[in-house]
């Protein structure tokens with residue numbers, strides 16, 4: 001086990017999941033070496049629930065980390081848990097070069113790149129290459 005996974009396991013213990021009881025922990029290592037953690041936080045309006053991975057990434061960014069190099073996520077699944085689609089997009093936006101360590105509580109782990117998790121992704125580069133092209137929300141002039 002490594003320190004990032006240990007931090008994710010510890011963070012999992014602080015999950016707020018009264019509805020699903022599905023506890024998830026995540027930890028992110030920034031280029032500075034600092035580790036930031038998150039757990040899932042469920043809302044009674046289920047769609048507002050925040051995943052552990054996104055909370056950890058937001059915490060890192062909020063604390064001033066500009067480059068995220070490694071992410072760990074842990075849950076009580078049978079086999080290493082894959083992040084949801086929303087978290088994969090978030091990883092691509094904020095940690096495109098990171099490696100992602102997924103682990104269950106029984107010792108099964110898997111490590112992949114963010115690029116492997118979200119092939120053919122849409123990201124900041126797509127918006128940067130878009131120059132407006134008069135797409136103001138109205139359809140005049142076309």
Ligand SMILES: [Zn+2]
Nearest residue numbers: 051083084087
């Ligand atoms: Zn997620």
